[in-house]
Amino acid sequence: MAEIPDKPVLEGLEAKWDEKWDAAGTYRFDRAAAAASGRPGVFSVDTPPPTASGSLHIGHVFSYTHTDVKVRFERMRGKSVFYPMGWDDNGLPTERRVQNYYGVRCDPSLPHDPDFTPPFEGDTKSTKAADQVPISRRNFIELCERLTVEDEKHFESLWRDLGLSVDWTQTYRTISDETIRTSQLAFLRGIERGEAYQALAPTLWDVDFRSAIAQAELEDRDQPAAYHRLAFHKSDGSGDVHIETTRPELLAACVALVAHPDDERYQPLFGTTVRTPLFDVEVPVLPHPLAQQDKGSGIAMICTFGDVTDIIWWRELDLPNRTIIGRDGRVLADPPEALATDAARTAYAEIAGKTVFSAKKRMVELLAESGELVGEPKPFTHAVKFFEKGDRPLEIVSTRQWYIRNGARDEQLRERLIELGRQIQWHPDFMRVRYENWVNGLTGDWLVSRQRFFGVPIPVWYGLDDAGQRDYSRVLTPDAASLPIDPTADAPASYTEAQRGRPGGFEAETDVLDTWATSSLTPQLAGGWQRDDDLWQLVAPFDLRPQGQDIIRTWLFSTLLRSALEDDRAPWTDAAISGFIVDPDRKKMSKSKGNVVTPADILAKHGSDAVRYWAASSRLGTDAAFDPQNPTQIKIGRRLAIKVLNAAKFVLTFPVPDEARITEPLDASMLAALDRVIAQATTALEGYDHARALEVTESFFWTFCDDYLEMVKERAYDPADPGQASAALALRTALSTLLRLLAPVLVFAAEEAWSWFAEGSVHEAGWPQSSGVPGDAAVLEAAGEALIVVRRAKTEAKVSQKTPVSRLVLGAPGPVLTALKAAENDLRAVGRVRSIEFTEAPTTQVVVIDLDTPGEV
RNA sequence: GGGCGAUUGGCGCAGCUGGUAGCGCGCUUCCUUCACACGGAAGAGGUCGUGGGUUCAAGUCCCGCAUCGCCCACCA
Numbered sequence: 001m002a003e004i005p006d007k008p009v010l011e012g013l014e015a016k017w018d019e020k021w022d023a024a025g026t027y028r029f030d031r032a033a034a035a036a037s038g039r040p041g042v043f044s045v046d047t048p049p050p051t052a053s054g055s056l057h058i059g060h061v062f063s064y065t066h067t068d069v070k071v072r073f074e075r076m077r078g079k080s081v082f083y084p085m086g087w088d089d090n091g092l093p094t095e096r097r098v099q100n101y102y103g104v105r106c107d108p109s110l111p112h113d114p115d116f117t118p119p120f121e122g123d124t125k126s127t128k129a130a131d132q133v134p135i136s137r138r139n140f141i142e143l144c145e146r147l148t149v150e151d152e153k154h155f156e157s158l159w160r161d162l163g164l165s166v167d168w169t170q171t172y173r174t175i176s177d178e179t180i181r182t183s184q185l186a187f188l189r190g191i192e193r194g195e196a197y198q199a200l201a202p203t204l205w206d207v208d209f210r211s212a213i214a215q216a217e218l219e220d221r222d223q224p225a226a227y228h229r230l231a232f233h234k235s236d237g238s239g240d241v242h243i244e245t246t247r248p249e250l251l252a253a254c255v256a257l258v259a260h261p262d263d264e265r266y267q268p269l270f271g272t273t274v275r276t277p278l279f280d281v282e283v284p285v286l287p288h289p290l291a292q293q294d295k296g297s298g299i300a301m302i303c304t305f306g307d308v309t310d311i312i313w314w315r316e317l318d319l320p321n322r323t324i325i326g327r328d329g330r331v332l333a334d335p336p337e338a339l340a341t342d343a344a345r346t347a348y349a350e351i352a353g354k355t356v357f358s359a360k361k362r363m364v365e366l367l368a369e370s371g372e373l374v375g376e377p378k379p380f381t382h383a384v385k386f387f388e389k390g391d392r393p394l395e396i397v398s399t400r401q402w403y404i405r406n407g408a409r410d411e412q413l414r415e416r417l418i419e420l421g422r423q424i425q426w427h428p429d430f431m432r433v434r435y436e437n438w439v440n441g442l443t444g445d446w447l448v449s450r451q452r453f454f455g456v457p458i459p460v461w462y463g464l465d466d467a468g469q470r471d472y473s474r475v476l477t478p479d480a481a482s483l484p485i486d487p488t489a490d491a492p493a494s495y496t497e498a499q500r501g502r503p504g505g506f507e508a509e510t511d512v513l514d515t516w517a518t519s520s521l522t523p524q525l526a527g528g529w530q531r532d533d534d535l536w537q538l539v540a541p542f543d544l545r546p547q548g549q550d551i552i553r554t555w556l557f558s559t560l561l562r563s564a565l566e567d568d569r570a571p572w573t574d575a576a577i578s579g580f581i582v583d584p585d586r587k588k589m590s591k592s593k594g595n596v597v598t599p600a601d602i603l604a605k606h607g608s609d610a611v612r613y614w615a616a617s618s619r620l621g622t623d624a625a626f627d628p629q630n631p632t633q634i635k636i637g638r639r640l641a642i643k644v645l646n647a648a649k650f651v652l653t654f655p656v657p658d659e660a661r662i663t664e665p666l667d668a669s670m671l672a673a674l675d676r677v678i679a680q681a682t683t684a685l686e687g688y689d690h691a692r693a694l695e696v697t698e699s700f701f702w703t704f705c706d707d708y709l710e711m712v713k714e715r716a717y718d719p720a721d722p723g724q725a726s727a728a729l730a731l732r733t734a735l736s737t738l739l740r741l742l743a744p745v746l747v748f749a750a751e752e753a754w755s756w757f758a759e760g761s762v763h764e765a766g767w768p769q770s771s772g773v774p775g776d777a778a779v780l781e782a783a784g785e786a787l788i789v790v791r792r793a794k795t796e797a798k799v800s801q802k803t804p805v806s807r808l809v810l811g812a813p814g815p816v817l818t819a820l821k822a823a824e825n826d827l828r829a830v831g832r833v834r835s836i837e838f839t840e841a842p843t844t845q846v847v848v849i850d851l852d853t854p855g856e857v
Numbered sequence: 858g859g860g861c862g863a864u865u866g867g868c869g870c871a872g873c874u875g876g877u878a879g880c881g882c883g884c885u886u887c888c889u890u891c892a893c894a895c896g897g898a899a900g901a902g903g904u905c906g907u908g909g910g911u912u913c914a915a916g917u918c919c920c921g922c923a924u925c926g927c928c929c930a931c932c933a
Contacts, residue, residue: 007893008892008893009895010895220930220932225932227933243933244933245933246932246933247933258933290931291933292931292933295932295933296933297933298933299933300933301933302933303933306933307931307932307933308931308932309931309932309933310931310933311931312931313931382932383932384932385932428862430861430862431861433860433861433862433928434860434861434927434928434929437859437860437861437928437929438928438929440929441929441930443930443931549927549928550927550928552928553928553929580926580927582926617869617870617881618870621862622862622863622870623862623863623926623927624869625868625869632868632869632881632882632883633869633870633881633882635882635895636881636882638895639895639896642893642895642896643892643893643895643896645892645893646892646893646896647892647893648892649892649893650892650893651892652892653892691870691871692871692873695871695880698881699880705892705893706897706898709892710897713892717891788898788899791898791899792898792899792900794887794888794898794899795886795887795888795898795899795900796887796899796900798886798887798888799887799888800887800888800889800898801888801897801898802888
């Protein structure tokens with residue numbers, strides 16, 4: 001047992017205990033125990049893998065603490081805890097960070113350079129694309145791995161500081177070979193079952209990242225725009241039709257006009273054609289119910305493709321595809337065939353090769369010159385779809401992509417996903433609604449292919465026909481045993497590398513999988529799916545998925561989907577959704593603000609227990625305010641942690657005789673009250689209400705220190721008092737119980753104090769049970785009230801609380817008097833009262849108090 | 858346009874299945890060092906956003922409204 005320091009401090013506890021826990025394997029998953037108890041004896045967590053290329057902020061500390069509190073509770077209750085940690089090092093954030101960190105960009109056409117060293121290392125403001133050195137895909141990926149490994153070290157260090165009880169032998173990286181294998185295997189099984197398929201379709205496209213984007217990655221941003229009124233010419237020469245558009249640059253891609261079927265203004269035009277301004281292309285005027293009569297002029301031009309509505313019209317009205325925007329976001333060099341006249345081609349040449357922005361500007365000039373722009377453009381603001389990590393509005397281009405069915409076009413699957421969502425216990429429950437909203441709002445299957453470099457390669461090749469053309473109907477897949485594969489480096493079975501790109505040979509799919517297509521498999525990745533079946537049986541389906549509310553539509557939904565497709569069950573029984581951290585002014589905390597305080601700074605300054613206390617004080621699903629300049633809650637947590645150390649030190653000065661028994665009513669009363677606290681905290685933690693558990697425990701702890709401890713310490717000191725042993729035992733019992741109740745939150749202070757008198761870790765000690773001492777909680781309560789009135793009398797007399805009282809008459813209602821009399825000796829001790837009398841009164845009050853020092857009441 | 862939350866003393870929050878408002882911080886006053894000055898004690902401070910309704914009784918249930926936040930939406 002450790003020696004109790006003269007003056008206990010919080011400083012240094014984090015490093016000390018992290019090392020000891022690590023050495024003792026305190027948080028290691030005990031597989032033998034788990035195997036013995038089976039799945040019911042295990043508590044498994046599908047931990048969110050932080051984005052390695054990002055930085056951890058106070059919000060991470062917040063939500064991971066919530067999980068850790070629950071995990072520690074379950075561990076103390078005797079569960080074999082499976083609490084892994086993953087690193088999400090896939091995806092665009094990593095690529096982008098590598099580009100800026102090393103000043104490079106990936107050019108897949110370049111050969112590998114084994115001696116390559118990056119131009120520089122370190123975070124810079126940002127490097128312009130033009131300044132970045134082009135490097136091969138392999139060199140690029142090597143840098144991605146190098147940087148993510150570094151990031152992961154920093155992350156782990158922070159998590160250890162915070163005291164997360166993660167099993168650091170159970171980690172995974174989303175870019176590891178094992179992850180790639182699992183991800184590819186799951187995808188191939190999807191192909192076999194027909195859930196994964198490829199299709200040529202209009203696709204939301206980010207022109208900067210040059211990749212397709214899924215619905216779940218969209219976000220709306222308000223953008224300035226302007227209505228441009230354009231004159232289309234009726235083919236019969238009877239005049240013009242005016243439409244309004246925000247995207248005049250797409251005029252060459254116009255394939256029809258559309259108005260509402262009931263719109264009397266345009267009904268005569270249905271079935272006729274008009275000619276486009278400038279380009280003189282004949283397009284039909286068609287009715288469709290999606291056209292809104294009150295918007296613009298009530299008649300719209302359909303282009304391939306200006307927005308998602310265009311896609312619907314194009315599809316439902318069976319229109320031609322007249323694409324003019326390329327994957328680089330510039331107007332294609334060659335005009336569509338429909339542009340037949342020289343004038344049209346000349347006009348097109350004016351915008352060919354220009355960005356959307358420049359093309360729009362030029363088109364407006366040209367239309368103004370031709371007189372077909374009617375009036376001035378009318379500026380306004382509207383929402384435009386962006387890739388959530390992108391900088392420019394998304395375009396829509398027709399591309400061939402891979403998809404996974406998600407219920408958008410399959411009523412049965414959708415119903416099943418809703419049903420599985422309802423089988424999960426959500427904390428808080430209303431978060432389920434967000435999930436259901438998302439599922440019911442899906443407009444298309446999940447687009448999983450990305451035209452990127454760093455990620456899980458889509459594990460297929462395509463057969464080439466005799467002309468060397470790719471035959472998309474001949475998808476060549478690898479054997480499960482050969483995974484992981486890189487189709488650009490490995491050849492399919494029954495082919496040789498020499499046949500790559502040759503007629504009759506094969507060609508690789510070069511796309512990688514969406515990062516969520518891998519992240520959606522975190523239970524499988526951590527739990528040994530198709531790798532370690534015994535482990536999988538012990539941990540899956542998992543108990544808990546903790547995560548932020550912002551990724552319900554992505555991570556939560558996609559994980560549930562994969563589990564439904566693979567096992568037809570929910571991947572977890574419970575989902576705990578943490579809220580956001582907001583600034584004191586209630587705005588969502590933004591990283592871009594100047595005074596960024598890193599979590600490491602905060603932990604170092606206030607102590608991890610203090611920060612954990614702050615986090616644990618907020619309930620799941622509730623946003624919490626955080627003011628780095630004035631972290632009130634953290635300071636309170638710090639005070640509590642220090643108090644725990646000091647109270648423990650004090651309690652431990654009273655040795656407990658072997659034969660000690662609870663004999664005093666006040667001691668029994670305190671323990672009975674503590675039993676209630678145990679029951680309340682346990683119920684709260686079972687229901688994921690860590691804030692409630694902490695509140696009741698903390699509240700009792702202060703009563704324990706301020707009232708009980710003060711009342712019994714004289715008795716505990718006094719060997720002549722027959723109640724001494726009872727006091728010592730009660731104090732020790734309460735200390736042991738309180739430390740265990742507080743251990744999930746104040747992990748370091750509780751462990752430190754525990755080490756002063758007990759063997760082993762408090763975090764492996766059993767969760768406290770009722771002491772079963774038959775006590776009347778009313779005694780402590782009544783004594784507490786009496787204490788207050790006596791203290792008040794002394795305060796009002798402006799004397800020290802230690803001032804002796806020669807005579808005290810306490811008044812109280814009958815039942816309270818009975819309870820007070822049971823604690824009479826302790827009351828006399830704490831009040832320094834020589835003589836005490838009791839009398840009936842409507843409320844607890846001081847009737848007479850005679851102080852030994854001058855002063856009167 | 859649809860939905861989900863929130864609205865309780867200066868600030869941050871509790872108030873579970875309805876019975877005349879609690880906690881912490883801050884504030885005021887007082888007490889020092891025999892566990893804790895990174896301390897202790899006492900006190901002041903609220904007609905629970907708003908308008909209706911149900912009930913003997915409503916922060917607590919029902920309906921409408923307002924403000925704030927978030928999610929979703931086919932946003933020419």
